[in-house]
Amino acid sequence: MIRAGGRCELEAALGRRCGRPAEHADHFYPWSKGGSTSLQNFVAACARCNRSKRASIPSPGQQRRMERRRRGYAPASSSVSVGERQPLP
Template identity: 65%
Template structure:
């Protein structure tokens, strides 16, 4: 939440960052689809964006835009998303 400045990190449309207050911690790659529970995979999200995203795997352009936004705030590359190893049956 500190990294996001308390603001939702997801997009509200037209490639712009949502301006609502972050109320939830969300898995960028959904846990149910193999997303890791890690700071790298954590995104701060408002209730609206979190509900809209649901358990969908994000598009590659979402990953790129979020990484670019995070880097612009710190001046350093901040990777986004991490998947855990899934066990084979």
């Protein structure tokens, strides 16, 4: 939430950042589909975006856009990468 400045990080329209207040920590790559429970895979989300995303797997384009947006607001010392998966057994 701190990294996101308290605002939703998910896409609204036209690939832009939603910007509503963040209320949830969401697995960018869904936990139910093998997403890891790590800071790299967590995104700040408003209730509306979290509900609409559900357990969908983000496209490579969505992942690239998220990382590009993060470069604009995340502190230089933090990672902008997103979408880490759990290692296979």
